[in-house]
Amino acid sequence: MHLEGRRIEDREMTFSHGQRLFIFVSAIFLSFDLSVAAAQVETVRTFTGGESPAAQGWTEATDPAESAPGRLVDEAWRIEDDDDSGPEWRSYEVTLSDDERDRARREGFPYRWRVRIPDETAKPIRAIGTEVAIRRKDGSSKLRFAVQMGRRHDELLAQFHTGPRGHVEHGLRVKNADDFHDWELAFDGKTQTINLRVDGQLLIAERCEHEDHGPHLLFGSRATDVGVSEWERVEFLIGKPQSTLAEPPRLPFVNHVYISRTEGYHTYRTPALIVTKKGTLLAFAHGRKESVHDLGNQDMILRRSTDNGKTWSPMRVLLDEGKATVGTPAPIVDRETGRIIAVFHIDARRVYTMYSDDEGLTWSKPVEITAQVSQQEWKMIATAPGIGIQIRHGRHAGRLVVPAYYRLTEHKGSSPFAYVMYSDDFGETWKHGESAGPETCEAQVAETKDGGLIINARNHWARTGGRPDLAGKRIIARSNDGGATWSQPTFDAALIEPTCQASLLRYSFAGEGSRSRLLFANPADTPTTRHGGPRRRLTVRVSYDDGHTWPVSRLVDQGVTAYSTLARLPDGRVGLMYESGGYRRLTFAAFDLKWLGEE
Secondary structure (H helix, E strand, O other): OOOOOEOOOOOOOOOOOOOOEOOEOOOEEOOOOOOOOOOOOEEEEEEEOOOOOHHHOOEEEEOOOOEOOEEEEOOEEEEEEOOOOOOOEEEEEEOOOHHHHHHHHHOEEEEEEEEEOOOOOOOEEEEEEEEEEEOOOOOOOOEEEEEEEEEEOOEEEEEEEEEOOEEEEEEEEOOOOOOOEEEEEEEEOOOOEEEEEEOOEEEEEEEOOOOOOOOOEEEEEOOOOOEEEEEEEEEEEEOOOOOOOOOOOOOOEEEEEEEOOEOOEOEEEEEEEEEOOOOOEEEEEEEEOOOOOOOOOEEEEEEEEOOOOOOOOOOEEEEOOOOOEEOOOEEEEOOOOOOEEEEEEEOOOEEEEEEEOOOOOOOOOOEEOHHHOOOOOOOEEEEOOOOOEEOOOOOOOOOEEEEEEEEOOOOOOOOOEEEEEEEOOOOOOOEEOOOOOEOEEEEEEEEOHHHOEEEEEEEOOOOOOOOHHHOOEEEEEEEOOOOOOOOOOEEEEEEEOOOOOOEEEEEEOOOOOOOOEEEEEEEOOOOOEOOEOOOEEEEEEEEOOOOOOOOEEEEEEEEEEEEEEEEEOOOOOEEEEEEEOOOOEEEEEEEOHHHHOOO
8 A cells, every 4th residue: 555645734842841831722822912803803702800700701610629729819810720739620611602613613713811820830731721612513624722831931832732743832932921921822714724922923833633622712720730820811702814824834745654553563763764776765764563662672664665755665574573672774875886785773782784786675684793883891882863874075985884872881871972883895894983972872974075074963961961051952073084083072053952863964065066065954942851852843954064054944844853864855855754743653755945945
């Protein structure tokens, strides 16, 4: 069975971990301005903070055993879901008529609220939020909008549930987070686009496909997480927004190559995408049978495409070693012979190679090379994740280079050290170079001018190095001897990261009828704890000077995204395969340089 490509958008985002205050809003939010013409909309439900919501026709919903206190504070209604013993519950609902719900579904609505979040929550939480549920009169075309809110320092946070594609999350820094702020969720019934704004500034632009029922209109705490909110005003209007809503990011082409909980696997992760000498796309991945976790019963799998990713062959299991963890390979294409060499690890202790001479249709038996690419004191070795490369220029032209990392312990609590394995005889024998420095984890390499190398590594200074001040920026080193040694590592402030794998690709060299281009992709966010931060907002960047600056960038997916892999397609477009939807899918996208923002 082939997976047909189609135009879709996947947007999900994940917020940082910590305390729990979740403001949960459903519908579209614009600020309390005049973005929607009064002539086109009708105010149908309101709450003002001079008295309790119950006194104004809102139905109170609480858990008798764990009821969050609600009381009037000045001119606002305060909901205190702040019990350290566990989550509480106090929300307020109103019923909409069938006509109102039908019109809101057909035309749209603005849902507005003015709220204060006095305490930090570290992420969006259900203890503070709003919901809207609308549908046509005949019961069809139902949609549910759910917004959860929170606060981290001077940043207001929001999460919006899009539907089957999961959540989208984002934050916005404000001048005074302790003050009341105006939120608006605006929905266009025709396009199903939503805009969420705070004080008039766009926070989230998405498409709602959450086909579910729920409270018609709600605000307050919904039983999980812990947080305090003060509500000064709530207003729900029906009618098409006058202003054109901002469109969500749209990829020219996208499809899903692997979907979790299908074909016998719990999760698919760590993609690796290469293009063969004849133009076939090979999409390798990690099939995890039992859970999303890194260790366990995991297989190496593959799908092929002969039409630039429009359709994909049935999935093949290339290697199943029982209960062992078989890593996704770092594949390389030998441009002279066309041979595809796959270098991979098993149980993060042993390293193997295997190859294909027929476009990935059949493969040789694995050959162990652990002794060639490691030292005795290394207790943990992992290849990539991502791809390997073949050097094209300079004195090391033809060399195969595979990024990897090692640790001096068998657990993840010690520093990782990124390095490369390399072969000068087309994969028959291998050597290893020196490390690029401490706290360098999952890395990718690319060729620079005159046959040099750049290594771009995941930063572990906060997670295992005890230096959070050095975290949140990719670690860079360069080599002039084919990866045997590396320069002193530096931090690239332009390449922010939440402690996650990233992808790097030499798209073109100068003097080949084109200009020099390196491409980089990762979730562009920063750590919020020593373990990392939200993996969201997958962004692709372009460098014209071998990775010293990155003047071009574009958001590809604003949702929950993680590991990725880049490739140049036979037709010149960029191919990007990445983890999307909170590890629900491995998604393939294709776009040209103009879409990225090149002039």
